[in-house]
Amino acid sequence: xxxxxxxxxxxxxxxxxxxxxxxxxxxxxxxxxxxxxxxxxxxxxxxxxxxxxxxxxxxxxxxxxxxxxxxxxxxxxxxxxxxxxxxxxxxxxxxxxxxxxxxxxxxxxxxxxxxxxxxxxxxxxxxxxxxxxxxxxxxxxxxxxxxxxxxxxxxxxxxxxxxxxxxxxxxxxxxxxxxxxxxxxxxxxxxxxxxxxxxxxxxxxxxxxxxxxxxxxxxxxxxxxxxxxxxxxxxxxxxxxxxxxxxxxxxxxxxxxxxxxxxxxxxxxxxxxxxxxx
Amino acid sequence: xxxxxxxxxxxxxxxxxxxxxxxxxxxxxxxxxxxxxxxxxxxxxxxxxxxxxxxxxxxxxxxxxxxxxxxxxxxxxxxxxxxxxxxxxxxxxxxxxxxxxxxxxxxxxxxxxxxxxxxxxxxxxxxxxxxxxxxxxxxxxxxxxxxxxxxxxxxxxxxxxxxxxxxxxxxxxxxxxxxxxxxxxxxxxxxxxxxxxxxxxxxxxxxxxxxxxxxxxxxxxxxxxxxxxxxxxxxxxxxxxxxxxxxxxxxxxxxxxxxxxxxxxxxxxxxxxxxxxxxxxxxxxxxxxxxxxxxxxxxxxxxxx
Numbered sequence: 111x112x113x114x115x116x117x118x119x120x121x122x123x124x125x126x127x128x129x130x131x132x133x134x135x136x137x138x139x140x141x142x143x144x145x146x147x148x149x150x151x152x153x154x155x156x157x158x159x160x161x162x163x164x165x166x167x168x169x170x171x172x173x174x175x176x177x178x179x180x181x182x183x184x185x186x187x188x189x190x191x192x193x194x195x196x197x198x199x200x201x202x203x204x205x206x207x208x209x210x211x212x213x214x215x216x217x218x219x220x221x222x223x224x225x226x227x228x229x230x231x232x233x234x235x236x237x238x239x240x241x242x243x244x245x246x247x248x249x250x251x252x253x254x255x256x257x258x259x260x261x262x263x264x265x266x267x268x269x270x271x272x273x274x275x276x277x278x279x280x281x282x283x284x285x286x287x288x289x290x291x292x293x294x295x296x297x298x299x300x301x302x303x304x305x306x307x308x309x310x311x312x313x314x315x316x317x318x319x320x321x322x323x324x325x326x327x328x329x330x331x332x333x334x335x336x337x338x339x340x341x342x343x344x345x346x347x348x349x350x351x352x353x354x355x356x357x358x359x360x361x362x363x364x365x366x367x368x369x370x371x372x373x374x375x376x377x378x379x380x381x382x383x384x385x386x387x388x
Numbered sequence: 389x390x391x392x393x394x395x396x397x398x399x400x401x402x403x404x405x406x407x408x409x410x411x412x413x414x415x416x417x418x419x420x421x422x423x424x425x426x427x428x429x430x431x432x433x434x435x436x437x438x439x440x441x442x443x444x445x446x447x448x449x450x451x452x453x454x455x456x457x458x459x460x461x462x463x464x465x466x467x468x469x470x471x472x473x474x475x476x477x478x479x480x481x482x483x484x485x486x487x488x489x490x491x492x493x494x495x496x497x498x499x500x501x502x503x504x505x506x507x508x509x510x511x512x513x514x515x516x517x518x519x520x521x522x523x524x525x526x527x528x529x530x531x532x533x534x535x536x537x538x539x540x541x542x543x544x545x546x547x548x549x550x551x552x553x554x555x556x557x558x559x560x561x562x563x564x565x566x567x568x569x570x571x572x573x574x575x576x577x578x579x580x581x582x583x584x585x586x587x588x589x590x591x592x593x594x595x596x597x598x599x600x601x602x603x604x605x606x607x608x609x610x611x612x613x614x615x616x617x618x619x620x621x622x623x624x625x626x627x628x629x630x631x632x633x634x635x636x637x638x639x640x641x642x643x644x645x646x647x648x649x650x651x652x653x654x655x656x657x658x659x660x661x662x663x664x665x666x667x668x669x670x671x672x673x674x675x676x677x678x679x680x681x682x683x684x685x686x687x688x689x690x691x692x693x
Contacts, residue, residue: 124462124490124491124492124493125458125459125462125491127491128458128462128489128490128491129458129459129462129491131491132489135488135489135491136489138485138488139474139485139488139489142477142481142485143474143476143477146476215474220472220473220474220475221468221470221472222472222473222474224438224468224472225468225472225473225486225533226489227438228436228438228461228464228466228468229461229462229486229489229490229537230458230459230461230462230489230490230491231458231489232457232458386438387438387439387440388439
């Protein structure tokens with residue numbers, strides 16, 4: 111059979127579909143690629159909560175509970191205090207792998223984004239598709255994390271409706287921010303390890319994850335205030351065990367998380383489009 | 389299929405492509421020849437609707453790429469200079485995923501992928517990861533990928549650069565088949581043998597401008613003589629001897645390592661050089677090629693940038 115000049119593969123309808131659903135096709139590719147890593151995704155998804163909950167939740171927790179009594183911090187056992195922070199942190203850390211590696215690969219390593227851009231797909235759709243597929247990973251990580259929390263007795267069934275959605279929103283928003291940031295990387299030497307060291311680790315340590323942010327001196331408390339993890343943790347604690355949180359703070363934290371996501375994806379789309387057309 | 393008038397791409401003060409005019413007709417195999425940095429790839433990216441022009445007119449398949457990029461790209465096949473496939477995917481997955489980007493349904497892609505595997509001679513490698521393919525196979529896969537949407541124009545940027553001679557010949561054979569099938573090809577290259585093999589018509593680009601246009605044979609006729617005598621006297625003596633033998637042919641070029649004498653009758657001219665008492669260290673009589681055309685037009689060789 112001849113390879114060219116036959117009945118064209120494209121009807122205008124196919125072309126329109128491609129233009130409309132480009133982000134879905136990119137996400138389809140990303141999920142296919144993630145499927146090849148399913149073993150490490152599952153191991154990570156299960157291993158991470160089990161390790162944290164055993165070592166810190168139970169280990170440090172028994173120390174905290176012994177010192178402060180069974181009502182630990184905030185009037186609840188330590189594990190209950192910890193759970194909303196850990197699940198949000200897991201969502202935010204999990205998304206990094208599905209954002210930073212494919213973005214660096216697409217722009218720098220195998221330059222796959224340039225191959226996608228040679229089809230009807232736009233730069234913005236590539237950014238959307240990446241975030242969409244990463245969101246699927248967040249949902250998986252979060253649900254698994256929640257099941258482990260449940261097994262450890264750190265949360266009750268009702269928290270499925272609060273902790274899971276908050277962690278997903280925090281993860282997707284953070285993913286959008288990292289997407290915009292990674293799209294600016296021109297030279298990958300050490301970007302990922304640098305991001306981990308100067309952004310992720312401090313954020314994890316200074317967001318009131320392991321103790322209330324207010325116990326830190328004011329000079330470092332600001333790290334928590336700008337950290338999406340702190341806002342997600344506060345909302346989670348408020349909803350899961352009724353930590354006191356004034357209404358204005360609920361509004362600020364919710365808007366902050368949503369705004370980060372919107373600003374992140376808008377900047378990411380623009381950056382992708384520009385970088386793939388210049 | 390493609391019309392360019394005064395096509396220009398500037399980066400600040402630098403004009404990567406500086407007001408070029410050309411046309412490509414359906415079924416034609418059109419070449420852009422030039423050294424690295426001549427503006428070939430920039431031109432290709434503007435035709436591929438992935439780079440916006442600074443000024444001039446450009447029409448591809450009757451559409452303006454600044455306004456209808458996606459609709460144009462839906463009907464182009466692009467083979468970039470550097471293979472850009474995901475090393476983790478298999479050969480078949482690569483073709484499938486790429487077909488999906490065009491919005492093509494599974495029912496179309498399944499038989500199409502079989503045809504493309506046969507065309508690219510990769511049937512045994514269908515479930516092999518890209519990582520494990522040889523350079524020539526990767527290249528053939530990228531070309532097959534560029535055909536997945538049954539494009540109206542196939543654009544090849546330096547299709548065989550970096551391949552060994554055997555892999556190049558296999559690839560040329562495949563591309564030649566496409567040409568016979570009536571495909572419209574746009575090829576950039578800095579190898580004159582490739583341009584001679586693949587192109588019906590070509591433009592020679594240098595520093596962002598088109599310096600000549602024609603068929604390979606007409607360009608050679610117009611800008612070079614029938615034959616060339618290459619003589620080497622050692623790098624320190626070439627410049628000294630050249631003026632003394634230049635009148636033997638129509639024209640002479642002095643390169644750092646050799647003198648080229650353009651002539652209608654190579655053997656006779658070589659004898660004439662020897663008769664004047666100059667005995668070259670090595671000598672070669674050959675037919676003129678596009679390399680000579682390029683040297684004439686720009687004063688530089690194609691490969692030396």
